[in-house]
Amino acid sequence: MDALRDALPRTRGWFTAIGVLIAVFLLAPLIAVLPLAFTSSKYLVFPAVGFSWQWFDTVLTDPAWQGSIMNSARVAVTAAVIAMVTGTSAALAVRRISGGRRIVRTVLLAPMVMPQLVLALGLYLTYKNLVGGTSLTVLTLGQATLAMPLVFVTVSAGLAAVDPNLSRAAQSLGYRWPSVVWRIELPLVGRSVISGAILAFAVCFDEAVLAFFLVPPSQQTLPVKIWTSASENASPAIAAASALVICLAVTLLAVVALVGSRPNKQEAS
Template identity: 45%
Template sequence: MSATELDDNLQRGMRRQRPWLVTVGLVITVYLVVPMLIVVPASFTSGSFLQVPPDGFSWRWYQAVFEGDDWTHAFVSSVRVSATAATGATVVGTLAVLGLSRVRRFGRVLRPVFFLPMVLPYIVFALGLGRVAIPLGLADTLWPLMAGQAVLCLPIAFLTVAGGMSKLDPAYVRAASSMGASWWRTVWKVELPLLRRNILTGWLLAFAFGFDEVVLALFLSPPGQETLPAKLYTEASQNVSPLLASVSGLVVAMTLLVALVVLVTRRASTRRTRL
């Protein structure tokens, strides 16, 4: 059987399975969207209790979030922690991808190491980081939390940059080497510019993951410096009010904004590759 016939058979098989794939996709989409369709409208209530449908329309709870110093400080802490963790994870992930591309013999052996944080027990990891931070004098700072989230974000950044590296034409690197460029100049002038969109996408995805991470934040946030998800979880365990719904609405809006930026970046990268 020729390659053309195999391709035709594959396409026919995918067309036969398409209704099932569309159905599964719709079910998953509804499962993910329904909670937001409940929480976000409830955040605009003018009443004092969380209910759906909301009791009138008001921005009072969003104003209360921005006027409250506790929520503002928690938001700032979340941005600091997630931005630092995403930067560290992206730098390490990018360096790992560049290094593994030059040791192809051991690349298949070393590559799974960078996915190990995905199977780490978060609670055990948080307890271990907390114990390490005490003798180092870092227990009252956000550095243990930043380091822990950087480790958890590493697979995301690594996978995103590795996907871009797999599509990179090796001819560019060979051309630079044949013209006498050193390896670091090839990386700086050739590979990094071609991977910049993947690096940005990896950073944004890592930032979104770190911003919403709550397990490490609950264990490692020092008093008075808790992150937004940690404060949201603590407040929700004590009292459920429309204020929590408004905070959740802001988190959803920020996540959607990051997803939109990632989508635009990937489409721009795909369009440029086709050209």
């Protein structure tokens, strides 16, 4: 990296300027939405008028908003647990595959590149024909499918830093593979598993495409509630709900960074 900087002294300023412009472009929607969450106006008007906490109070006390937040939380937690178990298991299994590892890895990563609209339509048509409709359970399975590759990639990266000779040494001492996984590998990649689960929860909590197709009208999640509210009355409560989602996402990313920066007990010892 230092050699690249020395080789391009004249273009360094241009790269910096382009990076700043990209950051401004990405952050501009947040800069526009967050002030509207504190407006005293009854409508979404930019720039914000006055200052008030009333829209946060509306989101946190209104039964419709409360129900959507609880639905999103339940679906995200369940989907994150499923993604954590399946993604971690897949990473451990791929580590032991000697042939065809690239093919298996490509198949496991396919949900990351698959258009969410295609997955949503497939799940909707499948479960509509099988059980006559959709439910939060169908949404949970769909979101777990989307989140599993994140856990798989995160845990695989953690396993790549683990010396395989540790597992071989444990096996030479008489440990079978379940004990090797439970006592050797999982403790060494525990931070990666936790980080992957947190990322999976963050993705599932504010996922909108699958939720729009698979959520019953009486069980809306928070993204669907924001969308329907925006199309009906454009209340500043939408901005308040969006601000809460942004705060949650930033908090989760900070937790992931904190977990990743802490020294492992096995490494410290």
